[in-house]
Amino acid sequence: MKTDARNFAATKEVLVPLLRQMLLVRRVEERLSADFHAGKLPGGVHLYIGQEAVAVGVCAHLRDSDTITSTHRGHGHFIAKGGSPRAMMAEIWGKRSGICRGMGGSMHVADVSKGILGANGIVAAGLAITCGAAYAVTLDRSDRVAVAFFGDGAANQGTLMETLNVATLWNLPMIFVCENNRFSEFSPTSTVTAGDIVDRARAFKIPCASVDGNDVLAVHGAAGAAIERARKGGGPSFIEAHTYRLHGHLEAEKSFLKSAYRESAEVEEWRGRDPIALFKTYLRGEGILDEREVDALEREIAAIVEDAAQFAEAGEPADPNLVFEVMFHEQRA
Amino acid sequence: MAKKRYIQAINDALTEEMARDPKIILFGEDVEISMFGDTLGLLERFGPGRIRNTPICEATLTGMAVGAAASGYRVVLHMMFSNFIYTGFDAIANQMAKLRLMTGGQMSMPITILAGYGGGRSSAAQHSDTPHPLLMNLGGVNVVVPASPADAKGLLKTVLRGKNPTFFLEAGGRGAETAEVPDEDYTIPLGKVSVLRPGRDVTVVAIGTMVKHALAAIPELEAKGIDPEVIDIRTLVPLDEDGIIASVQKTGRLVVVDEARDRCSAASHICAVVADKAFSALKAPPKRVTVPNVAMPYAPASEKNVLPNPAKIAAAAAALVGR
Numbered sequence: 001m002k003t004d005a006r007n008f009a010a011t012k013e014v015l016v017p018l019l020r021q022m023l024l025v026r027r028v029e030e031r032l033s034a035d036f037h038a039g040k041l042p043g044g045v046h047l048y049i050g051q052e053a054v055a056v057g058v059c060a061h062l063r064d065s066d067t068i069t070s071t072h073r074g075h076g077h078f079i080a081k082g083g084s085p086r087a088m089m090a091e092i093w094g095k096r097s098g099i100c101r102g103m104g105g106s107m108h109v110a111d112v113s114k115g116i117l118g119a120n121g122i123v124a125a126g127l128a129i130t131c132g133a134a135y136a137v138t139l140d141r142s143d144r145v146a147v148a149f150f151g152d153g154a155a156n157q158g159t160l161m162e163t164l165n166v167a168t169l170w171n172l173p174m175i176f177v178c179e180n181n182r183f184s185e186f187s188p189t190s191t192v193t194a195g196d197i198v199d200r201a202r203a204f205k206i207p208c209a210s211v212d213g214n215d216v217l218a219v220h221g222a223a224g225a226a227i228e229r230a231r232k233g234g235g236p237s238f239i240e241a242h243t244y245r246l247h248g249h250l251e252a253e254k255s256f257l258k259s260a261y262r263e264s265a266e267v268e269e270w271r272g273r274d275p276i277a278l279f280k281t282y283l284r285g286e287g288i289l290d291e292r293e294v295d296a297l298e299r300e301i302a303a304i305v306e307d308a309a310q311f312a313e314a315g316e317p318a319d320p321n322l323v324f325e326v327m328f329h330e331q332r333a
Numbered sequence: 334m335a336k337k338r339y340i341q342a343i344n345d346a347l348t349e350e351m352a353r354d355p356k357i358i359l360f361g362e363d364v365e366i367s368m369f370g371d372t373l374g375l376l377e378r379f380g381p382g383r384i385r386n387t388p389i390c391e392a393t394l395t396g397m398a399v400g401a402a403a404s405g406y407r408v409v410l411h412m413m414f415s416n417f418i419y420t421g422f423d424a425i426a427n428q429m430a431k432l433r434l435m436t437g438g439q440m441s442m443p444i445t446i447l448a449g450y451g452g453g454r455s456s457a458a459q460h461s462d463t464p465h466p467l468l469m470n471l472g473g474v475n476v477v478v479p480a481s482p483a484d485a486k487g488l489l490k491t492v493l494r495g496k497n498p499t500f501f502l503e504a505g506g507r508g509a510e511t512a513e514v515p516d517e518d519y520t521i522p523l524g525k526v527s528v529l530r531p532g533r534d535v536t537v538v539a540i541g542t543m544v545k546h547a548l549a550a551i552p553e554l555e556a557k558g559i560d561p562e563v564i565d566i567r568t569l570v571p572l573d574e575d576g577i578i579a580s581v582q583k584t585g586r587l588v589v590v591d592e593a594r595d596r597c598s599a600a601s602h603i604c605a606v607v608a609d610k611a612f613s614a615l616k617a618p619p620k621r622v623t624v625p626n627v628a629m630p631y632a633p634a635s636e637k638n639v640l641p642n643p644a645k646i647a648a649a650a651a652a653l654v655g656r
Contacts, residue, residue, distance in 0.1 A: 128396020
């Protein structure tokens with residue numbers, strides 16, 4: 001790890017939950033991958049495997065009253081922000097016990113009570129929604145913050161420039177977290193993106209950081225500074241976290257793509273930089289966790305995931321007529 | 334009762350409801366100086382937090398409305414000309430129209446979008462559209478098209494007290510028209526047509542800007558011995574199907590007047606509803622008076638050529654009656 005935990009006086013109480021949350025995200029996603037390939041899920045899933053350090057490193061600083069928006073690859077943000085694995089998995093299974101009662105599915109998991117304003121199938125949509133949520137914070141004169149997670153693909157939408165302008169001009173407590181996972185769907189980022197994404201934000205003269213997104217402590221450090229600044233009225237910040245999408249754009253892609261869009265050697269190289277493995281090594285090296293404690297944590301997480309998957313599978317299918325009741329408030333569609 | 338201008342009635346509704354509910358905020362391009370006059374004086378009354386000028390960035394403004402609404406505010410977003418709705422369409426079509434469903438009802442979207450629509454003033458193709466058909470087709474937004482000052486005030490109050498994303502489309506160029514507006518606090522429910530002139534021979538359903546023309550067609554029809562029933566639709570979503578059908582059951586004939594382009598217009602939808610649900614009452618095929626499937630031209634004579642007017646409405650109605 002490049003970042004020394006001692007720089008932010010990290011204690012076991014801070015560090016172990018980071019590993020725990022990363023493991024929870026990873027194991028939930030692995031289970032969803034298995035369930036998808038077993039033909040059990042009604043829709044497709046876009047998995048967060050490989051990027052866990054970003055959601056976990058940022059959300060470790062957030063309260064329920066802080067808001068996040070996310071992308072089609074949103075399971076990791078949902079879990080990291082405190083969403084229930086049971087309710088999320090039931091949603092993805094299309095069950096009435098799902099967090100959105102089966103109306104949203106994988107791409108739209110949201111839990112308003114936890115400040116999760118939703119995963120979003122429109123890349124960059126969350127930027128504008130977060131900008132509005134951050135404006136609401138200033139009207140409330142609160143120290144809440146609003147975080148937008150978005151990808152390198154979304155950074156090519158004009159909404160990024162528009163929201164950088166408004167957030168800077170109005171000094172909004174908004175944190176832009178760009179997860180550069182090196183792919184816009186199936187296009188390598190270098191083929192569709194000019195320059196460095198972080199430089200687009202630098203033009204607005206707001207605090208910007210470019211960090212190793214596979215180093216949870218680097219993300220945690222940059223996010224902590226940005227969020228603290230926003231809480232104190234210091235306005236928006238931008239973080240570009242460089243990471244790698246270990247799975248495909250979506251799990252089904254091998255069934256329809258006629259050719260590969262990346263070399264397996266590249267994937268293997270990034271597997272060698274797996275954020276969870278790196279962090280485990282770090283924690284062991286620092287004497288913070290031993291092998292026995294890591295195993296115990298893994299068992300605890302495995303039990304949570306198994307319980308959530310069984311809960312999802314056993315649930316009642318979503319109510320087919322609910323759609324007519326929830327389109328509008330107190331007005332039948 | 335007092336005579337008020339259409340735009341003043343809208344301004345009064347905004348002022349009264351913002352005074353009543355501190356969670357209402359309003360933002361948009363140049364809302365402080367107020368191009369149309371509907372937001373005039375709100376900044377002085379409610380301050381720079383609740384009333385805010387924005388950059389010209391519709392794609393972000395519509396998304397911000399969603400984010401502020403999800404954070405507990407009732408948002409009024411002024412989009413100026415309704416053509417600019419297209420520029421901000423993602424957060425309209427993909428977010429505010431769908432988020433309540435997508436979240437299983439966790440979110441409500443109390444968002445009111447104000448925009449002026451319609452042609453007739455040589456504003457040319459990008460400032461003259463009547464986009465309600467597009468909005469009606471989204472499924473998740475209400476569409477309100479007030480034609481009179483009293484309706485504008487009462488309908489806007491209902492919208493501002495509701496919790497659904499709603500387009501409150503202002504009849505372009507009609508801001509200075511005056512009519513009686515009740516003094517007391519009142520609201521008008523969505524989804525109820527207003528029968529402006531009862532009649533026996535033909536139902537003329539008019540939408541927003543077209544109500545004035547439909548009323549102006551009455552003398553010509555009366556001169557031909559035709560007794561028209563003129564209905565102001567007031568709201569397109571929700572649509573008062575029962576109110577329209579009740580009238581057609583009585584008259585047996587239907588003309589719908591709509592400033593939208595003909596293809597998939599509100600008029601064509603209303604005709605389809607009547608054909609579907611009141612076919613046996615019809616004595617003649619339902620007729621649409623709409624704008625042809627073209628963009629609004631600039632030159633006055635060209636524009637006049639494509640817009641509905643009292644003569645076109647009277648001709649359509651008279652043809653149905655066979656006179």
